[in-house]
Structure formats: structure tokens, C-alpha cells
Amino acid sequence: MGLDKIDTILESPAHEFDVVVRIAREEDIAVARQMAKQLAQETGFSLADVTKIATAVSELARNIYRYANQGRIMIRKKLEEKDGPCIEVIAADRGPGIPDVDLVLTRGYTTYERSLGIGLSGVKRLMDSFAIYSEVGKGTVVITEKRRRKF
Amino acid sequence: MSSNLERVVPILQIADFLLVPIQIDLDDRTVGRLQQQLMREIERTRAKAVILDVRMVEVIDSYISYTLSETAAMARLMGCRTILCGIQPPVALTLAQMGVVLEELTVARDLEHALVLASSL
Numbered sequence: 001m002g003l004d005k006i007d008t009i010l011e012s013p014a015h016e017f018d019v020v021v022r023i024a025r026e027e028d029i030a031v032a033r034q035m036a037k038q039l040a041q042e043t044g045f046s047l048a049d050v051t052k053i054a055t056a057v058s059e060l061a062r063n064i065y066r067y068a069n070q071g072r073i074m075i076r077k078k079l080e081e082k083d084g085p086c087i088e089v090i091a092a093d094r095g096p097g098i099p100d101v102d103l104v105l106t107r108g109y110t111t112y113e114r115s116l117g118i119g120l121s122g123v124k125r126l127m128d129s130f131a132i133y134s135e136v137g138k139g140t141v142v143i144t145e146k147r148r149r150k151f
Numbered sequence: 152m153s154s155n156l157e158r159v160v161p162i163l164q165i166a167d168f169l170l171v172p173i174q175i176d177l178d179d180r181t182v183g184r185l186q187q188q189l190m191r192e193i194e195r196t197r198a199k200a201v202i203l204d205v206r207m208v209e210v211i212d213s214y215i216s217y218t219l220s221e222t223a224a225m226a227r228l229m230g231c232r233t234i235l236c237g238i239q240p241p242v243a244l245t246l247a248q249m250g251v252v253l254e255e256l257t258v259a260r261d262l263e264h265a266l267v268l269a270s271s272l
């Protein structure tokens with residue numbers, strides 16, 4: 001399972017999203033973060049949730065830059081959902097892939113020397129839904145959503 | 152040589168302290184330069200505390216958290232304490248939800264509180 005999903009997502013056309021940011025240089029992380037923030041604001045999220053979404057995007061974009069060198073952050077508003085409007089963030093790369101997905105979701109686990117190892121587990125906590133598909137030699141896809149809260 | 156002496160942030164000296172308002176995006180390169188600049192200033196001024204003001208920072212992710220703690224650890228090895236102030240409420244909420252612990256840092260409510268804490272060191 002999941003493997004076809006990686007291909008499908010990696011090949012998803014840009015026009016299906018409101019925002020697509022190619023991550024290849026470190027500066028692109030800030031761009032992705034900024035775009036996510038703007039889209040979440042437009043969609044009417046609270047400032048707290050805008051910050052959570054921007055932080056999640058920052059984590060995912062940095063992982064792409066660090067571990068896969070390049071990839072894409074794709075974001076879209078989903079206004080027709082039955083539970084109310086939501087924002088979907090997809091991070092996709094054709095990098096080395098992750099051998100053990102459960103292991104990397106453990107808080108504090110990292111293969112990078114200067115880090116806390118809480119990026120992915122943090123994204124999972126900040127967002128409402130979280131799924132990760134990865135295959136060694138093929139790439140990694142993270143799909144995550146946040147619903148707009150009623151005030 | 153000149154690139155080693157680059158100023159990436161303004162560093163203000165107030166009595167025995169250094170005040171550093173962080174207004175730039177902290178990426179890998181700028182963090183390294185900021186740390187070098189700060190270590191140089193600590194050595195030159197013999198400051199006993201550094202106050203990092205993050206009021207302008209809208210997103211603090213795990214990487215920025217790590218680098219802030221790392222900077223504080225470096226300063227501590229030079230006999231200097233680091234106080235963080237100005238964390239915006241939504242940023243605090245996000246960090247708390249992620250379970251980030253800002254090691255090595257003393258957190259102050261605002262700049263005034265940071266100055267009180269620095270003075271009592």
C-alpha cells in the first residue's frame with residue numbers, strides 16, 4: 001500500500017493547488033512558510049492556527065531541503081468539506097526515502113547532528129491529520145490537514 | 152577575513168548586557184554568522200548577559216529553537232547567560248504544543264523583565 005500513492009502525489013499537477021513552492025535552496029523554506037501563512041489568513045484561520053500551519057510548513061520544507069535536497073510544498077484550501085473549510089499541505093520529494101517511518105516519528109529521533117528531532121512529531125501535533133508515505137530510493141510524501149475552528 | 156567580521160544583527164550594549172533584536176530570517180548561514188558576531192561581542196564587551204529579543208519573529212520552528220539554545224550554550228561557555236524575551240503568544244502556543252524545551256535559555260515576559268533578570272545575575 002502507499003507506494004502508488006507516492007507516485008500519484010509526486011506527479012500531481014500544479015494547477016490542482018493554490019500554492020506550489022519548489023524547495024531547492026534554503027531561502028525557499030521562508031518562501032513556503034510565507035505563502036502558507038498568507039493562504040491560511042485568507043481562509044480565515046485564527047492567528048494561532050495560522051502560526052501552527054506556517055510552523056508545520058517550515059518543518060516539512062526544511063526536511064526536504066536537508067534530507068532530499070529538493071522537492072515541493074503544495075498547499076490548497078478545501079472549502080467544500082463537510083466538517084468545514086480546511087487547508088491541506090503536501091510535502092513531496094524524490095529523495096532517499098525513509099526506511100522506518102515509525103522510528104522517525106519518535107520524538108527526539110534524528111539523523112542530523114544539529115537538531116532536536118521533533119520536526120515530524122511536531123507537525124503531527126500541530127495539524128489535525130497526518131499521513132506519511134515513504135519508500136527507500138523513491139521518495140517521501142507527507143500529507144497533512146488543518147480544519148478551521150469555529151470561533 | 153571581512154566576512155568573518157560581518158554584522159548580521161544590530162547588537163546594543165546596555166550596561167553589562169548585550170541586547171540583540173532578532174529581525175532577520177534565521178537560516179543556516181545567518182545563524183552561523185549571528186553566533187560568530189555574538190561571541191565576538193561577548194569577548195569584546197565582557198557582557199554578563201545577552202538578551203535575545205524575538206518580538207519580530209513570527210515563526211519559531213524546531214530548527215530555530217535548536218539554534219537559539221545552541222547560541223545560549225556557547226554564550227554560557229564564555230561566562231555569559233542568555234535571556235529570551237518577546238515570544239509572541241501564538242508562537243508560545245505553537246512551541247508548547249510541539250513540546251519544545253528551550254534549553255539553556257531563561258525566558259522573560261518582556262524586555263523590561265529581561266533587563267530586571269539580567270541585572271539580578
Ligand SMILES: Nc1ncnc2c1ncn2[C@@H]1O[C@H](COP(=O)(O)OP(=O)(O)OP(=O)(O)O)[C@@H](O)[C@H]1O
Nearest residue numbers: 063067104110111112115116117118119120140213
Ligand atoms: N523528506 C525526508 N526524506 C528523508 N528522510 C527524512 C525526511 N524527513 C525526515 N527524514 C528523516 O526523519 C528524521 C526525523 O525528522 P524530523 O523532522 O522529525 O527531525 P529532524 O529533521 O531530524 O530534526 P528537527 O526537525 O527537530 O530539526 C530525520 O532526521 C531524517 O532522518
Ligand SMILES: [Mg+2]
Nearest residue numbers: 059063119120
Ligand atoms: Mg526536521
